[in-house]
Amino acid sequence: MPDQTTDRPNTPLLDQINRPADLKTLSDSQLTQLASELRSETISAVSVTGGHLGAGLGVVELTVALHAVFDTPRDKLIWDVSHQCYPHKILTERRDRIRTLRTKGGLSGFTKRSESPYDPFGAAHSSTSISAALGFSVARDLGGVLPEGQGDAIAVIGDGAMSAGMAFEAMNNAGHLDKRLFVILNDNEMSIAPPVGALSSYLSRLYAEEPFQELKAAAKGAVSLLPEPFRQGAKRAKDLLKGIAVGGTLFESFGFSYLGPIDGHDLDQLLPVLRTVKARATGPVLIHVLTKKGKGYAPAEAARDKGHATAKFDVVTGEQKKTPSNAPSYTGVFGDELVKHAARDDKICAVTAAMPDGTGLNLFAERYPSRCFDVGIAEQHGVTFAAALAAGGMKPFCAMYSTFLQRGYDQVVHDVAIQRLPVRFAIDRAGLVGADGATHAGSFDIGFMANLPGMVVMAAADEGELVHMIATAAAHDDGPIAFRYPRGEGEGVEMPDVPQLLEIGKGRMIQTGARVALLSFGTRLGETRKAAEALTARGITPTIADARFAKPLDREMILDLAANHEALITIEEGAVGGFGSHVAQLLADEGVFDAGLKYRSMVLPDIFIDQASPEDMYRVAGMDAAQIEAKVLEVLGVASIGEKRA
């Protein structure tokens, strides 16, 4: 029951836990009680902050069991993606700050080395945990020294994350090195969307073949039944538990001992199994644990995404407190527009890497299921697959978040760009994204796409522009093309009745002024306009242009702006090495600096910016309207308001 005075759950046992070592003093039945309190505390905390709820609720018992059995931080507990780490944070000396999750100055929503010694390896992109656990195991065996010591390495990886190539690369290597390490496969039959692909079917078969109830009944005696040692002997744990032979598992062929499936919500199963493997394992062991995403909170269990991510919510009703939107989201505009194009052109198809809802392709999948491909968490494969779809005469839109496209970069270079294949990259979550912080910021795509020969790179300044760019990309058959747009809602502009086909490499003038030209690439155009208004009030009316293209550049427009203004400032939501760098290169090559142009480039600073609201993050980056105004004043040598007052 919640404590009515504070709106917080009653957690008498949890209140006595300051660190994981305290769990060692609890009996198994107290650990079960602790898990229940930990679940209530997690729900309560996320109701205040919003964030990733379902995954954490699914691993509450697992978190308790792991901390009760292993000795963190000496043992290295590595959470894959780490969106399920909130219960872990509560148990590892961060409960006092748990209601600051994902906010400016607060706890990160992911594990983070700089935050706690209990987070030995940061994550937020998926499928890195087995590689990391293997690295720790090898470092330990080679005598690597850490202040907290080095014990076992344990990776907890979800069924979605397990489908990615990197997880298999790591297992391949781990089986070969034969190091003692533990992989907990947390199988909840969910990714963000229902998982897809052969591995998912394989895992379902694994436990469909096991009469789970029988296994549950046998589990209390599991310790004595476990094979010894795990790595040897023909019989598998599951064979022993059930008394029949069902053949080797995929994981065993990688050199892992396989144990499971076990009920990940039952501490009577988890504790003996973990204690035994800790005592006896010599090589790599995979423990297959079945859990429910959203477990123990009805609204999450009932939700389509099992409470994967939520806004702040009312704990009693589960109702989310979403801020009403004033404009369509960029993602929504992309999803709607692509469906319209697909209706007219049956060659248009779409690829997502496990993010059908996040990229807006869910609508496409509904309407044109045979032309929409969720490839799972497999950005590398997704890009190459799209390249071959293009080579095969289709018109693929490869829709990925900027940050996740990073994982498919060699494929962008090697399979798409070098072969000049017309893949259309819809790059969502471009720029700073807010609560997910630095790991999810789309900071680098302008740089890494625009430096590729033959790649066309566009950025939408608003949702209307996005409509034009989708149409332009659909029509562009001569090589690859990319368009980027941010997370969240658009500017509220009037939507075009008919999409325009943009001339490749041509920008547009927004307003003509004097002395200084502001050349924006992307959605900073809104802040640029605000800055221009403030400057106009001070008697300086800047010229504003929207570049639309970082590659190819609108040379004519840029050189014209340079020739007719005392100063030129470029503004983009990306790191150094992007649009501004290309403009600077052009200006240098054309000798414009020799003629005395004052040039400044406003880019994301050379730091990883921690989570906050996107507005706050852009302020930290020095890129809001007031900071654009200040930059203009500085470059023109005009005293700013602050300086005048001083």
Ligand SMILES: Cc1ncc(C[n+]2csc(CCOP(=O)(O)OP(=O)(O)O)c2C)c(N)n1
């Ligand atoms: C490389 C990469 N691609 C996509 C994502 C987005 N993503 C975050 S969690 C998630 C689903 C993970 O599913 P699973 O591993 O089964 O964990 P669960 O949420 O079910 O606990 C996805 C696709 C990501 N974090 N990293």
Ligand SMILES: CC(=O)[C@@H](O)[C@H](O)COP(=O)(O)O
């Ligand atoms: C953990 C993860 O990678 C995703 O859940 C991500 O947080 C989704 O971000 P959006 O909310 O922008 O879709």
Ligand SMILES: [Mg+2]
């Ligand atoms: Mg899952």
